[in-house]
Amino acid sequence: MPSEFELIARYFTRGTTHTTLGVGDDGALIAPAPGQELVISTDMLVEGTHFLPDTDAEDLGWKTLAVNVSDMAAMGARPRWATLAAVLPAPTPEWIEAFARGFFACAEEFGIDLIGGDTTRGPRAFCVTILGEVAAGKALRRSGAGLGDDIWVSGQPGRAALGLAHLQGRTVLAEPRRAECVAALQRPQPRVALGLALQGLATAAIDVSDGLLADLGHILEASRVSASVQVAVPSAPTLERDAWLSGGDDYELVFTAPPSCRSAIDALAGRLQLALTRIGTIAAGVAGAIDLRDAKGNSLAIRQRGYDHFPSPDA
Amino acid sequence: MPSEFELIARYFTRGTTHTTLGVGDDGALIAPAPGQELVISTDMLVEGTHFLPDTDAEDLGWKTLAVNVSDMAAMGARPRWATLAAVLPAPTPEWIEAFARGFFACAEEFGIDLIGGDTTRGPRAFCVTILGEVAAGKALRRSGAGLGDDIWVSGQPGRAALGLAHLQGRTVLAEPRRAECVAALQRPQPRVALGLALQGLATAAIDVSDGLLADLGHILEASRVSASVQVAVPSAPTLERDAWLSGGDDYELVFTAPPSCRSAIDALAGRLQLALTRIGTIAAGVAGAIDLRDAKGNSLAIRQRGYDHFPSPDA
Secondary structure (H helix, E strand, O other): OOHHHHHHHHHHHEEEEOOOOOOOOOOEOOOOOOOOEEEEEEEEEEEOOOOOOOOOOHHHHHHHEEEEEOOOOOOOOEEEEEEEEEEEEOOOHHHHHHHHHHHHHHHHHHHEEEEEEEEEEEOOOEEEEEEEEOOOOOOOHHOOOOOEEEEEEOOOOOOOHHHHHHOOOOOOOHHHHHHHHHHHOOOOOOHHHHHOOOOOOOOOEEEOOOHHHHHHHHHHHHHOOOOEEEEEEEEOOOOOHHHHHHOOOOOOOEEEOOHHHHHHHHHHHHHHOOOOOEEEEOOOOOOOOOOEEEOOOOOOOOOOOOOOOOOOOOO | OOOHHHHHHHHHOOOOOOOOOEOOOOEEEEEEOOOEEEEEEEEEEEEEOOOOOOOOOHHHHHHHHHHHHHHHHHOOEEEEEEEEEEEEEEOOEEEEEEEEHHHHHHHHOOOOOEEEEEEEEEEEEEEEEEEEEEEEOOOOOHOOOOOOEEEEEEEEOHHHHHHHHHHHHOOOOOHHHHHHHHHHOOOOOOOOHHHHHHHOOOOOOEEEEEEEEEEHHHHHHHOOHHHHHHOOOOOOEEEEEEEHHOOOOOOOOOEOOOOHHHHHHHOOOOHHOEEEEEEEEEEEOOOOEEEEEOOOOOEOOOOOOOOOOOOOOOO
């Protein structure tokens, strides 16, 4: 019977399409294309904090890579390579095989070579580092939002938070909403095509991992501006409203662009078959501040901008 | 009082010297020099498996980066950038500050920019991905060992394993041996200068992380050759002998080179003030096999090639 080590080697060693030297040496070798900058991001997923202990292995494999792909999307980069370090308690062969199936489904969907790995026994956690390419000087940063820019969001943020609330018994969703929200949580679809298409249109971008208002706040702080946001939500707090405003884990993109780009962005929405919604305007004022109003223009209190994976003990 | 999150941001956000965009966006941006390939490696350090729970925070910071730097050394690459993802239970400000001091001491020693990070609360673990540069086509791989090549090892492997045995009460070392072995365990010195100098001399290389025989075995398997190794060790098993042959965590380099390079390698040892010892010869025969003999030529049984962090439950 093969050891877990051998099983992991078997399931995670696959051919590469654009890598000089892949898994199996002290390091991988890649040769970025001339004129491209490399974009690098790393994320750790820890059981209990980032995923539920009973998450389906194949979904978990997908999501482990997908949340990193989303960082490439937010930079306007094309994801190209990834490494995976895993801490695992005592996986069954079936679990390893299913996790690998989900991970490589995402890798193939987005054209990513797995080029390095590491496995240790311990409490379940995964660390992916992803590398992408972007034409030199063309990356979308958080710091480029300008006064008067529109604020846009893709898709329907909040679905993942609702899916989580359903799975945790804090709400009951009816079909087809249930399936849609649970899928948003477990099989997030990183917006790579959108990020690439936003090069030359967007002035700043971020992906919604912590919550719409929290992540917009990161753009505002980096750009040293404030925002006026107007949304069609109920004025009284509801789970649905809070999920929309501050639910994390959706991996939609929030971005800013000058009003002159509106028709191009609307055309992009049609081409990508993806909702792109204008939710506000960049303003002067205190860096990071958000003036939130409902559809009638009434001021809304912000209860929580997002979810902090590492909250202060004295907060 | 600042939150842990703020403390981590404060201690781990430092200036960079060769990075287009560092920590603080969805990804970092780097521009590798023309004509260079990138070498990438990732390693996870988990408490209890890779370090003792009471390890000094500053030492742990150093080692977390140093073991990754060692992978660059083994590839003959110059380390340039790193990302750090940390899972931490509830660190004190003093702990964070000391860990950062050790981590950046290593980063500065080897000219590395920290370009990305991630923090989660949970059982202590660290994941570093390191990126280095090497002239295209010049990387040292495991697969290049040729028949008749000498086998060399740097420094004194086994000291880290002895240091661990001392700390665990399995042996008692006298000074100055104690200090030297504990330092080898807690402040390993990656052999970057040696790796760079071996370009054009060595045909294959690896760092000793799992144990001398285990890591030599990886070269033999990748190169599809066997080895004849002759060492000046007692014929009866002792802790010292086993540490030398199969103790991990030393981060010395094992490499192969044609006999025509002997004088150049001896000169290198002098220049680097580092012992470089010839321990055997590459031979034909079963790929991966090691014929181990003592100084008199008597055959020695191999009890264990190295330490497997993830042993098979049925092994």
